[in-house]
Amino acid sequence: MTAPLHETRPSGAARALPDTQRGMRRRNLARVLHAVSAEGSLSRAAVATRIGLTRAAVSTLVDELIRWGLLEELGPERPGRVGRPGSALTVSGRGPAGIGAEIGVDHLAVCAVDLRGAVRARAVRHTANRGRAPGPVVEELTELVRQVVAEAEREALWPAGLAVAVPGLVARDGRTVVRAPNLDWHDTDLDPLLPGDWPLTVDNEANFGALAELWLGDGTARDFLHVSAEIGIGAAVVVDGGLLRGTRGFAGELGHVPVRPDGPPCPCGGRGCLEQYAGEEAVLRAAGLKPREDMVGLLAGRAEQGDASVRAALRDAGTALGIALTGAVNLLDPETVVLGGALAGLSPWLLPALEAELTGRTAGPPCPVTVSRLGPEGPLLGAAHSVVRGVLDDPAVVAERS
Amino acid sequence: MTAPLHETRPSGAARALPDTQRGMRRRNLARVLHAVSAEGSLSRAAVATRIGLTRAAVSTLVDELIRWGLLEELGPERPGRVGRPGSALTVSGRGPAGIGAEIGVDHLAVCAVDLRGAVRARAVRHTANRGRAPGPVVEELTELVRQVVAEAEREALWPAGLAVAVPGLVARDGRTVVRAPNLDWHDTDLDPLLPGDWPLTVDNEANFGALAELWLGDGTARDFLHVSAEIGIGAAVVVDGGLLRGTRGFAGELGHVPVRPDGPPCPCGGRGCLEQYAGEEAVLRAAGLKPREDMVGLLAGRAEQGDASVRAALRDAGTALGIALTGAVNLLDPETVVLGGALAGLSPWLLPALEAELTGRTAGPPCPVTVSRLGPEGPLLGAAHSVVRGVLDDPAVVAERS
DNA sequence: CTATTTCGTCATGGCCGTTTACAAATTAGT
DNA sequence: ACTAATTTGTAAACGGCCATGACGAAATAG
Numbered sequence: 001m002t003a004p005l006h007e008t009r010p011s012g013a014a015r016a017l018p019d020t021q022r023g024m025r026r027r028n029l030a031r032v033l034h035a036v037s038a039e040g041s042l043s044r045a046a047v048a049t050r051i052g053l054t055r056a057a058v059s060t061l062v063d064e065l066i067r068w069g070l071l072e073e074l075g076p077e078r079p080g081r082v083g084r085p086g087s088a089l090t091v092s093g094r095g096p097a098g099i100g101a102e103i104g105v106d107h108l109a110v111c112a113v114d115l116r117g118a119v120r121a122r123a124v125r126h127t128a129n130r131g132r133a134p135g136p137v138v139e140e141l142t143e144l145v146r147q148v149v150a151e152a153e154r155e156a157l158w159p160a161g162l163a164v165a166v167p168g169l170v171a172r173d174g175r176t177v178v179r180a181p182n183l184d185w186h187d188t189d190l191d192p193l194l195p196g197d198w199p200l201t202v203d204n205e206a207n208f209g210a211l212a213e214l215w216l217g218d219g220t221a222r223d224f225l226h227v228s229a230e231i232g233i234g235a236a237v238v239v240d241g242g243l244l245r246g247t248r249g250f251a252g253e254l255g256h257v258p259v260r261p262d263g264p265p266c267p268c269g270g271r272g273c274l275e276q277y278a279g280e281e282a283v284l285r286a287a288g289l290k291p292r293e294d295m296v297g298l299l300a301g302r303a304e305q306g307d308a309s310v311r312a313a314l315r316d317a318g319t320a321l322g323i324a325l326t327g328a329v330n331l332l333d334p335e336t337v338v339l340g341g342a343l344a345g346l347s348p349w350l351l352p353a354l355e356a357e358l359t360g361r362t363a364g365p366p367c368p369v370t371v372s373r374l375g376p377e378g379p380l381l382g383a384a385h386s387v388v389r390g391v392l393d394d395p396a397v398v399a400e401r402s
Numbered sequence: 403m404t405a406p407l408h409e410t411r412p413s414g415a416a417r418a419l420p421d422t423q424r425g426m427r428r429r430n431l432a433r434v435l436h437a438v439s440a441e442g443s444l445s446r447a448a449v450a451t452r453i454g455l456t457r458a459a460v461s462t463l464v465d466e467l468i469r470w471g472l473l474e475e476l477g478p479e480r481p482g483r484v485g486r487p488g489s490a491l492t493v494s495g496r497g498p499a500g501i502g503a504e505i506g507v508d509h510l511a512v513c514a515v516d517l518r519g520a521v522r523a524r525a526v527r528h529t530a531n532r533g534r535a536p537g538p539v540v541e542e543l544t545e546l547v548r549q550v551v552a553e554a555e556r557e558a559l560w561p562a563g564l565a566v567a568v569p570g571l572v573a574r575d576g577r578t579v580v581r582a583p584n585l586d587w588h589d590t591d592l593d594p595l596l597p598g599d600w601p602l603t604v605d606n607e608a609n610f611g612a613l614a615e616l617w618l619g620d621g622t623a624r625d626f627l628h629v630s631a632e633i634g635i636g637a638a639v640v641v642d643g644g645l646l647r648g649t650r651g652f653a654g655e656l657g658h659v660p661v662r663p664d665g666p667p668c669p670c671g672g673r674g675c676l677e678q679y680a681g682e683e684a685v686l687r688a689a690g691l692k693p694r695e696d697m698v699g700l701l702a703g704r705a706e707q708g709d710a711s712v713r714a715a716l717r718d719a720g721t722a723l724g725i726a727l728t729g730a731v732n733l734l735d736p737e738t739v740v741l742g743g744a745l746a747g748l749s750p751w752l753l754p755a756l757e758a759e760l761t762g763r764t765a766g767p768p769c770p771v772t773v774s775r776l777g778p779e780g781p782l783l784g785a786a787h788s789v790v791r792g793v794l795d796d797p798a799v800v801a802e803r804s
Numbered sequence: 805c806t807a808t809t810t811c812g813t814c815a816t817g818g819c820c821g822t823t824t825a826c827a828a829a830t831t832a833g834t
Numbered sequence: 835a836c837t838a839a840t841t842t843g844t845a846a847a848c849g850g851c852c853a854t855g856a857c858g859a860a861a862t863a864g
Contacts, residue, residue: 806863806864807863808861810859813858816856818851824847827842827843829840829843830839833838833839
């Protein structure tokens with residue numbers, strides 16, 4: 001099953017091209033590819049009306065995309081209406097693929113996604129990475145990457161780029177991990193450690209998770225708040241189909257929004273930050289449990305069994321989340337709030353208090369809160385898809401590369 | 403003195419044009435005009451290198467803009483370097499003008515701004531509009547508009563559009579006032595009431611104030627939070643040189659961010675909203691004063707004289723603002739926070755507590771807080787400039803109009 | 805006074821989407 | 835079954851637009 005790609009308009013890169021004839025051509029190639037990708041299957045005439053060019057122009061654009069191996073002709077459509085049936089076009093299932101990788105505290109994962117959005121190869125390995133040096137970890141990851149790439153190549157795919165999701169803060173250069181507390185990495189440039197055969201992007205796993213929700217989630221929302229709690233509590237802000245990164249790349253620090261200004265002190269210097277109420281440690285302490293791996297499973301299991309103190313701890317966390325989110329919603333007026341990552345698994349016990357707080361504090365119709373169905377797969381898929389989006393946004397690059 | 407226009411890239415409208423040769427031409431015309439506008443005076447060759455086109459292409463674009471009366475030739479530049487000196491180009495001081503208007507609770511104002519950004523005509527009238535019906539108010543405003551337009555036309559300017567700033571919530575259609583509590587207007591479509599000779603835009607005065615800060619402010623920041631307190635407390639969020647409006651147009655409701663979740667109830671349904679601590683009424687009550695016109699002047703005067711209760715009230719308001727802004731800054735990581743509108747005048751007494759709160763609650767370098775130097779003029783100037791920006795973003799429209 | 809550099813313009817050329825025309829393939833109507 | 839209408843995809847002519855390369859003009863450097 002091919003995941004539908006909701007986004008229709010090219011989203012950035014292609015827009016930066018100079019306004020010259022060549023740039024125009026490149027943008028139009030991207031628009032054709034986007035249109036077909038969004039619809040799954042489309043005739044030349046349908047593409048033409050959809051993107052506002054003439055059939056003749058679209059024909060030459062399609063020819064070029066077919067020559068590059070990015071589009072395929074499926075043959076005549078089943079005619080439902082009068083007139084000659086169009087010839088269906090589809091994004092090719094062979095050719096460039098996006099390689100996504102994820103470095104977690106207790107696992108490594110890699111996958112390959114084709115232009116259609118389908119996962120075509122994957123590899124996972126469970127390893128305890130907490131406190132382990134970057135060198136060996138990335139070496140092990142590289143092994144998985146080579147494995148996945150080999151598997152993809154057997155299916156006539158070639159890697160168009162590598163995107164790595166890490167549980168920490170990443171510099172805006174998209175290469176160096178500034179700080180990953182759970183791994184104990186600081187200012188580590190991953191570029192020299194990874195295979196340099198393809199373009200590399202490194203980003204926060206929460207950001208990739210939010211992008212996955214944008215591109216693969218159920219809704220078609222282009223403005224939402226994606227809240228996740230892997231390292232701290234982060235909220236990726238998606239505005240008009242793009243990630244808001246902030247001037248220093250620090251946007252989305254929901255964990256340090258003040259919830260009770262006179263509350264307990266926080267390492268950040270403030271008092272009563274959200275993380276003091278809904279952070280991993282805080283919830284465990286409130287529930288009377290000791291830290292260990294697979295926190296989420298533990299909490300969910302106990303809550304399922306009816307453990308009163310765990311339920312109370314989660315309810316209080318939901319309340320705190322609701323207060324912080326009320327502020328965020330008032331400020332940004334998003335279409336929805338999406339709970340992802342660890343929060344998705346705990347949502348049954350968080351949501352009631354969270355929504356009570358959110359609706360109680362809003363005058364008009366409250367902002368709907370949904371739960372991501374991507375679960376823990378989000379960041380990995382988002383990473384792989386970010387590479388695919390790059391190709392969709394500027395198909396001409398693959399021509400230069402082959 | 404001509405105000406510098408910081409923004410260089412076209413910011414929206416022109417980007418939506420179809421990617422056809424005609425659209426490309428229009429975008430390039432806009433880029434040339436933007437380049438000259440941003441620099442004040444530029445030669446053809448300088449424009450060419452700046453926007454990435456050849457000198458030949460820029461020549462034809464400039465010719466067209468001169469023919470339309472949007473650019474003027476100033477003659478040869480003073481040669482500082484080797485080589486033939488260029489011929490300086492400037493944005494024309496005649497031709498299209500933006501007409502900005504403001505409806506306040508105690509005044510009406512209109513001004514005309516030319517393409518250079520200079521105010522060329524203005525008219526102000528003090529009237530008590532609180533609770534007055536839209537009809538008579540707009541009629542009086544229309545009179546001022548006609549006056550300003552006549553004055554502008556004597557200077558060889560013609561109105562390219564009318565933008566009206568109102569103290570209330572405006573629908574996304576840019577025509578109807580949904581709710582203006584201080585005027586007691588509800589769902590009023592201003593379009594039929596205003597002279598229909600030119601394109602009309604209506605928007606919240608806080609939004610126009612933020613845009614004025616973006617276009618005319620000291621900094622060149624493209625990402626900031628502009629906080630103002632005219633009706634309630636609003637924060638306009640500027641991201642990448644554009645206003646974040648939210649899905650329903652309600653973004654920026656800083657006044658209802660929870661500051662103390664168990665605080666006093668707020669009409670919005672919540673408890674302890676910022677407005678309960680830093681809103682007009684709350685500050686007056688805390689200072690032991692009764693509501694009347696010119697709140698800001700009153701408070702500033704008393705604080706200046708050393709009135710302890712007023713100073714305490716303002717300090718507490720500053721603290722509450724600081725708490726709410728800490729949340730916003732953590733979420734958005736803006737370049738700066740700008741205090742505008744009424745807050746600018748009260749900043750000497752608000753800032754210390756506000757900044758203490760903001761720096762105390764942030765780990766890294768705190769987000770700098772600045773005070774707008776535009777003062778109460780902001781919304782009016784922003785409105786007029788928004789029309790000018792429209793011309794700069796797509797100069798071809800004026801050719802169709804004349 | 806000459807060589808060099810830079811500016812603005814002109815003619816040429818190539819690229820690209822549009823326009824117009826036409827053949828192919830299907831449905832609707834008789 | 836046959837014709838008319840409709841829609842699709844392609845081909846050729848057209849026009850617009852930017853790039854290229856060359857040239858004269860106007861300044862500086864030596």
